[in-house]
Amino acid sequence: MSMLKIGDKTFQSRLLLGTGKYPSFEIQKEAVRVSEAEILTFAVRRMNVFEPSQPNFLEMLDLSKYTLLPNTAGAKTAEEAVRTAKLAKASGLCDMVKVEIIGCDRSLLPDPVETLKASEMLLEEGFTVLTYTSDDVVLARRLEELGVHAVMPGASPIGSGKGILNPLNLKFIIEQSKVPVIIDAGIGSPKDAAYAMELGADAVLLNTAVSSAKDPVKMAEAMKLAIEAGRLGFEAGRIDERDYAVASSPTEGLLPT
Numbered sequence: 001m002s003m004l005k006i007g008d009k010t011f012q013s014r015l016l017l018g019t020g021k022y023p024s025f026e027i028q029k030e031a032v033r034v035s036e037a038e039i040l041t042f043a044v045r046r047m048n049v050f051e052p053s054q055p056n057f058l059e060m061l062d063l064s065k066y067t068l069l070p071n072t073a074g075a076k077t078a079e080e081a082v083r084t085a086k087l088a089k090a091s092g093l094c095d096m097v098k099v100e101i102i103g104c105d106r107s108l109l110p111d112p113v114e115t116l117k118a119s120e121m122l123l124e125e126g127f128t129v130l131t132y133t134s135d136d137v138v139l140a141r142r143l144e145e146l147g148v149h150a151v152m153p154g155a156s157p158i159g160s161g162k163g164i165l166n167p168l169n170l171k172f173i174i175e176q177s178k179v180p181v182i183i184d185a186g187i188g189s190p191k192d193a194a195y196a197m198e199l200g201a202d203a204v205l206l207n208t209a210v211s212s213a214k215d216p217v218k219m220a221e222a223m224k225l226a227i228e229a230g231r232l233g234f235e236a237g238r239i240d241e242r243d244y245a246v247a248s249s250p251t252e253g254l255l256p257t
């Protein structure tokens with residue numbers, strides 16, 4: 001299976017895993033291990049990155065094995081997002097950042113205006129920018145034109161588990177994009193993750209589907225396998241759909257009856 005390339009970094013795994021809302025640090029650590037994810041994301045504003053006395057998931061992991069992807073969740077404006085990203089960079093975590101600016105508290109959909117603005121500002125600051133956005137085809141293109149290193153359209157609202165609601169728009173985004181397209185938000189099951197990869201997505205980012213599963217560790221492994229299967233299926237090229245049956249065995253040269 002081909003490698004995932006984001007900016008100047010390459011990764012074997014195409015699963016990006018969130019680190020919030022696990023029942024315990026121990027379960028979180030084991031879920032991360034079995035997922036074989038190489039990129040872990042977390043909300044900077046929900047962690048005191050400068051206070052070593054405060055327990056956090058970073059203490060449970062061998063950080064040499066992972067690339068950390070801090071996100072700007074909680075920001076309402078571009079300026080807040082940029083401050084949050086700079087805080088993470090100053091702590092020495094990573095120069096890669098996920099831009100997330102929520103514009104609607106009820107639906108948790110991103111604010112397109114502030115998202116574009118923040119992405120541009122962070123690119124000027126030299127960050128590797130991965131931008132969470134809606135499944136708006138034109139907005140995704142505008143982000144790519146700005147120079148973001150990955151576009152991250154949502155499959156459905158954050159944490160909803162509804163899966164892929166608009167596969168056509170996601171397909172349009174994937175087909176026109178020259179940077180990685182990472183499906184982010186709303187994934188509920190391995191079926192959803194495999195479908196995202198079959199559409200041609202480069203990767204999937206998920207959190208709640210694993211952390212809130214009845215068995216997060218088993219679900220982490222299931223998501224890993226689903227993403228691998230979906231990517232292999234996409235690279236293999238599925239058969240065309242037909243309205244009528246087509247014999248799966250040759251019809252020529254049959255013995256007479």
